[in-house]
Amino acid sequence: MSAEGQARSHWxxxxxxxxxxxxxxxxxxxxxxxxxxxxxxxxxxxDARADDPAEDSTLxxxxxxxxxxxxxTPQSVAELAAELxxxxxxxxxxxxxxxxxxxxxxxxxxxxxxxxxxxxxxxxINGLRAL
Numbered sequence: 001m002s003a004e005g006q007a008r009s010h011w012x013x014x015x016x017x018x019x020x021x022x023x024x025x026x027x028x029x030x031x032x033x034x035x036x037x038x039x040x041x042x043x044x045x046x047d048a049r050a051d052d053p054a055e056d057s058t059l060x061x062x063x064x065x066x067x068x069x070x071x072x073t074p075q076s077v078a079e080l081a082a083e084l085x086x087x088x089x090x091x092x093x094x095x096x097x098x099x100x101x102x103x104x105x106x107x108x109x110x111x112x113x114x115x116x117x118x119x120x121x122x123x124x125i126n127g128l129r130a131l
Contacts, residue, residue: 032096040078040088043107044095046070050103059101062086062094067103074107 032038046067053059053067065084069075075083081091098104 029093032093032100038077038092038095038106039108040076041109042077043074043109044070044077044080044098044104045074045107046104047102053103060094062090063098063103066091066094066098070104 044066050067050071053064056064059067062084066080069080069083077088077091077095080086080095081088084091086094095104095106099106
C-alpha cells in the first residue's frame with residue numbers, strides 16, 4: 001500500500017461511521033447560550049409544558065430523543081450522551097438548544113463546598129435538645 005493509501009486508511013475506516021455527523025447535528029456550533037450550566041452531572045428535565053416535540057419541524061431527531069428520554073426520568077448530561085451514543089460536546093449544544101426553546105430545564109446539584117457541614121448540624125441538634 002502506498003504512503004497515501006496508508007494515511008487515508010489511518011484517518012477513516014468503515015467501522016468508524018460517519019465522521020462529520022456530530023458537526024452536522026450542531027450546525028457547526030460548539031457552544032450554546034446555556035453551555036456554562038451544562039456540566040456532566042447537570043440533570044436535564046423535560047418541561048411539563050412541552051407538548052409532542054416530534055411535531056416541531058425545527059427540532060432534529062436527536063432533540064426529540066433528548067426530550068422523550070427526559071420526560072419520564074430526569075437524566076444527567078453524561079447519561080444522555082451515553083444513551084444516545086453522542087459526544088458530550090454535541091449533547092451540551094443540543095440540550096442548550098432545548099433550554100432556549102423552553103422544552104427542558106437543567107438542575108445543577110449543589111457543589112460540595114456549599115453543603116452544610118455535618119458537625120454544624122449535629123451541634124444545632126444538640127443545642128435544641130439542651131433547651
